[in-house]
Amino acid sequence: MTATGTFPILPGATLGVLGGGQLGRMFVHAAQALGYATAVLDPDPASPAGLVSTHHLRAAYGDGAALERLAQLCAAVTTEFENVPAEALERLARTRPVAPAGASVAVAQDRAAEKAHFVRCGAPVAPHAVIDGDAALAAVDAERLLPGILKTARLGYDGKGQARVGSRAELAAAWERLGRVPCVLEKRLPxxxxxxxxxxxxxxxxxxxxxxxxxxxxxxxxxxxxxxxxxxxxxxxxxxxxxxxxxxxxxxxxxxxxxxxxxxxxxxxxxxxxxxxxxxxxxxxxxxxxxxxxxxxxxxxxxxxxxxxxxxxxxxxxxxxxxxxxxxxxxxxxxxxxxxxxxxxxxxxxxxxxxxxxxxxxxxxxxxxxxxxxxxxxxxxxxxxxxxxxxxxx
Missing domain, CATH: 3.30.470.20 (ATP-grasp fold, B domain)
Incomplete structure (x- = not known):
């Protein structure tokens, strides 16, 4: 069950954010300019957002007591980065409005789920295949997908968790280097x-x-x-x-x-x-x-x-x-x-x-x-x- 809350939430209320990086900092500045108080949950005592927020809860994102305190403080909660545990957002959503929802964040956290969503929406995507085991690796259509870029399905950002591959041998070696975790292979396009x-x-x-x-x-x-x-x-x-x-x-x-x-x-x-x-x-x-x-x-x-x-x-x-x-x-x-x-x-x-x-x-x-x-x-x-x-x- 998701809490819907009462809207609009007017200035004077407290808005919360999971994550204390620069995006959280700029969210805090924008919220405060409109007259809101803010609460940041981030374990780093020197987090950029925590330093400027009304409240800073110094705890891990999955800390149950900290999440409960954030819900008590805030009229609504958001996130500043996609790798926050979707479960934390879902837990908060039981008692407070959360935007975006944990389910949306979970799609963005997994390239395979993300690609599938794009296809369902009719959005144009590069030719691709999910590699989640030896059978999927062996089934790769080399003519259709190589040369390509192999990307970990989860936790890749700013070019990390990726490898360029031009042949089946390079693909197999890259998958080994990435730890044989689920990946998405995308054809390299001009x-x-x-x-x-x-x-x-x-x-x-x-x-x-x-x-x-x-x-x-x-x-x-x-x-x-x-x-x-x-x-x-x-x-x-x-x-x-x-x-x-x-x-x-x-x-x-x-x-x-x-x-x-x-x-x-x-x-x-x-x-x-x-x-x-x-x-x-x-x-x-x-x-x-x-x-x-x-x-x-x-x-x-x-x-x-x-x-x-x-x-x-x-x-x-x-x-x-x-x-x-x-x-x-x-x-x-x-x-x-x-x-x-x-x-x-x-x-x-x-x-x-x-x-x-x-x-x-x-x-x-x-x-x-x-x-x-x-x-x-x-x-x-x-x-x-x-x-x-x-x-x-x-």
């Missing part, structure tokens, strides 16, 4: 670009969305997002929006959902994966939209009206990794602060750092949103900022 769509769906089924975002990844991690009219061809934009909306609708999803797509050479579009939460590629909305993805998250869980966001200017988001705090490849180098003063002297630059105490190579430390009058002006500023920070040119 990519022209990547994009993502963020939709927000309310409890009444109402849906709004942010503009389609064009993304660039480096080493499996999002490096740059650009958002302006024409950044993705109109026909592909429409197909991406329709697919994302169908994916959310057929899950009976409540909350903010990101769906990532591959744009193929020749104009086709296929779904890559979904994230049941706000997403790195939507961070630009904090400074270039009248409603950010995090405010949409608050509105969804509180049952507030969903108004279509309006983009205020062309925008880009530059990811800031811990590598920027170090000179060169010296593993023993002491961290030093990047030249934020020089970056902030550039017009339209908006710096967001996540409050993480220790920079580490590959660790997401913040992002830089860039706004401007034209796409060309935004790109020029992004190039200047990247040069100042030591980021390879785009």
């Amino acid at each position: 990519l022209a670009a990547e994009c993502s769509v963020l939709v927000a769906r309310g409890r009444d089924g109402a849906m709004v969305h942010l503009p389609v975002q064009r993304n660039l990844h480096r080493d499996g991690i999002l490096a740059l997002t650009e958002v302006f009219e024409g950044n993705v061809p109109a026909a592909q934009t429409q197909r991406a929006l329709q697919a994302a909306q169908a994916i959310a609708r057929q899950l009976d999803y409540v909350g903010v959902l990101c769906v990532e797509f591959f744009l193929l050479e020749g104009g086709e579009l296929v779904v890559n994966e979904m994230a049941p939460r706000p997403h790195n590629s939507g961070h630009w909305s904090q400074d270039a939209s009248d409603v950010s993805q995090f405010e949409l998250q608050v509105r969804c869980m509180a049952g507030l009206p969903l108004v279509p966001p309006r983009q205020l200017s062309p925008a880009a988001m530059l990811n800031l990794l811990g590598d920027l705090w170090f000179d060169g490849a010296d593993a023993d180098a002491a961290p030093r602060s990047p030249a934020w003063d020089r970056v902030l002297a550039l017009p339209g630059c908006h710096l967001h750092l996540y409050g993480k105490a220790e920079p580490k190579r590959g660790r997401k430390m913040g992002h830089l949103n860039v706004t401007g009058a034209t796409p060309e002006a935004v790109r020029a500023t992004v190039r200047q900022a990247a040069a100042l920070l030591g980021i390879d040119a785009f």
Whole structure:
């Protein structure tokens, strides 16, 4: 049985979030700006969200007493990352409204279940096969699926838990290296670009969305997002929006959902994966939209009206990794602060750092949103900022 609660939940109430990372931190800021108190459940005493929240419950996500306390404090609960135990969300949902629901998060946690959901929705997907044993491995149609990418069905993110394979021998070896856990093999397709769509769906089924975002990844991690009219061809934009909306609708999803797509050479579009939460590629909305993805998250869980966001200017988001705090490849180098003063002297630059105490190579430390009058002006500023920070040119 799921608790439905009384809606809308108005400012002055307390909203909860499972997870204390940067997405939780930005959710907390958005909730507090609207007048809500917040409670974060995260075991890290220095978690970015916990540091700024009204309440911080320092406990494991499956801690029964902590979950009970979170339910006592909060009028509704959300999550900031998809690998939170779905069971914890389901337990909370017995007494409090939870968005997204544990069942939706569980689909996103398993690539095989996720692919099956996309197929049921009629969303375009790459040719693929589930490998969950020796028989499935032997049955792989090499002509149809190789060369491909082998991905663990669970707990893979930012390029982790993946291997490129070009032959049956490479496939078998990669499956061994990944621990013979259930995997999904996807055919490698000729990519022209990547994009993502963020939709927000309310409890009444109402849906709004942010503009389609064009993304660039480096080493499996999002490096740059650009958002302006024409950044993705109109026909592909429409197909991406329709697919994302169908994916959310057929899950009976409540909350903010990101769906990532591959744009193929020749104009086709296929779904890559979904994230049941706000997403790195939507961070630009904090400074270039009248409603950010995090405010949409608050509105969804509180049952507030969903108004279509309006983009205020062309925008880009530059990811800031811990590598920027170090000179060169010296593993023993002491961290030093990047030249934020020089970056902030550039017009339209908006710096967001996540409050993480220790920079580490590959660790997401913040992002830089860039706004401007034209796409060309935004790109020029992004190039200047990247040069100042030591980021390879785009």
